[in-house]
Amino acid sequence: MTYLGIDLHTRNMTICAVSSNGKKIGEWKLTNQTDQLDALIREISGPTKAVVEATSSWYWLADWAESRDIELVLAHAKMLKAIAYAKVKTDSVDAHRLAQLLAADLIPAAHMVMGTRRELRELLRARLRMVWRRCKVQDSLYNLFFKYNVPIPKYPFRDLNRLEEHLSRHLPPASSLEASLQIDQFRLLEAQVYRIEKQIDGFRSEFPNYDRISQVxxxxxxxxxxxxAEIGDISRFKSDKNFVSYCRLVPGAADSGGKRRHKSRNKDGNKYLKVAFSQAAIGAVSFYPPVRQFYNKIRRRSGKHVAWTVVAKELARIVYFMLSRNEPYKGFKGKETPKDTYLNWPHSVSPRSLRGRDRADPSQPDAI
Structure with a gap:
């Protein structure tokens, strides 16, 4: 068996090969082209196993390895740094260290998402980025309201055409032009979010657990x-504690010398699961009395910020047990909380105001 340590960058990579006993076989510096990798694999010949750090550019390499039946291990970058610190750090040193750790079976592996689940995850993350940009546009428009003391209509973003007319009557010409451009950006982002959502709906038949957890x-x-999309295989979590920790819903700890210190806002784990369960907690507290009672109990004792996180943690534990035990939803903290049947996408804009929103694609329907 030949073990390859790959130090991957955006345009090139350094590859080091070692044998089963850790002896260095060779080192190559290649550009990120699959034909060069294919030539290298033919030169090495024999069974091969590779490792690469979990950076932002590993997708294409994983697809290449899967198509060539090469086992690729994704190394957890933060944990790898903790066990493989080096004073001299170069591409050659990093690649050689990765290969040696792989040969010794000491690589701290990260979860590798492939296939349909990865495509769904990328679509959802792209949607979230679009929503964040849309929020920034909303903030810019609200700043114009406040700057010129313009009366804010009720639900201003429900009808963008009416909002544009309202601002043009109350703002000076320069700011009115700015507001019109911001509203055009809002329309474009709404159209892009809509297109992503239509694409996401096509994955429903491939994820049977969707109908189950949507009852929470x-x-x-x-x-x-x-x-x-973010969980992947639920069996990779040994317990519900491991799962809620991965969701960033429990604080870290730095206990030493008899002193206990909590580390809130710890960045270990999956930030997208934290966002999902935090949003779910807001909806559950707002519309389900048993959840609201539990929230109020925690809030009186520990404050609202802790209470929101505790509710999100309980929802995460429910999802964990439903998936790991293959069980239906049974209730929140022993109390029945039947799910509202209205499960539409949470749109903030009236479909009528989006007519002509994507002039490049006139085939899009007006209704969302």
Whole structure:
């Protein structure tokens, strides 16, 4: 067996090969082209196993390895740094260290998402980025309201045409032009979010657990898809504690010398699961009395910020046990909380205001 340590960058990579006993066989510096990798594999010959750090550019390499039946291990970058610190750090040193750790079976592996689940995950993350940009546009428009003391209509973003007319009557010409451009951006982002959502709906038949976890209070379409895409195989979590920790819903700890310190806002884990369960907690507290009672109990004792996180943690535990035990939803903290049947996408804009929103694609329907 030949073990390959790959130090991958955006345009090139350094590859080091070692034998089963850790002896260095060779080292190559290649550009990120599959034909060069194919030539290298033919030169090495024999069974091969490779490792690469979990950076933002590993997707294409994983697809290449899968198509060539080469086992590729994805190394957890933060944990790898903890066990393989080196004073001298170069591409050659990193690649050689990765190969040696792989040969010794000491690589801290990260979860590798492939195939349909990875495509769904990318779509959901792209949708979230679009929503964040849309929120920034909303903030810019609200700043114009406040700057010129313009009366804010009720639900201003429900009808963008009416909002544009309202601002043009109350703002000076320069700011009115700015507002019109911001509203055009809002229309474009709404159209892009809509297109992503239509694409996401096509994955439903491939994820049978979707209908099950969508019965949990506060978990709608977006949250259901995000949770399924980000979790992957639920069996990789040994317990519900491991799962809620991965969701960033429990604080870290730095206990030493008899002193206990909590580390809130710890970045270990999956930020997208934290967003999904935090949003689900807001919906559950808002519309389900048993969840609201539990939230109020925690809030009186520990404050609202802790209470929101505790509710999100309980929802995550419910999802974990439903998936790991293959069980239906049974209730929240022993109390029945039947799910609202309205499970539509949470749109903030009237479909009528989006007519002509994507002039490049006139085939899009007006209704969302």
């Amino acid at each position: 209070p506060g978990i709608g379409k977006v949250s259901s898809w995000s949770i399924l």
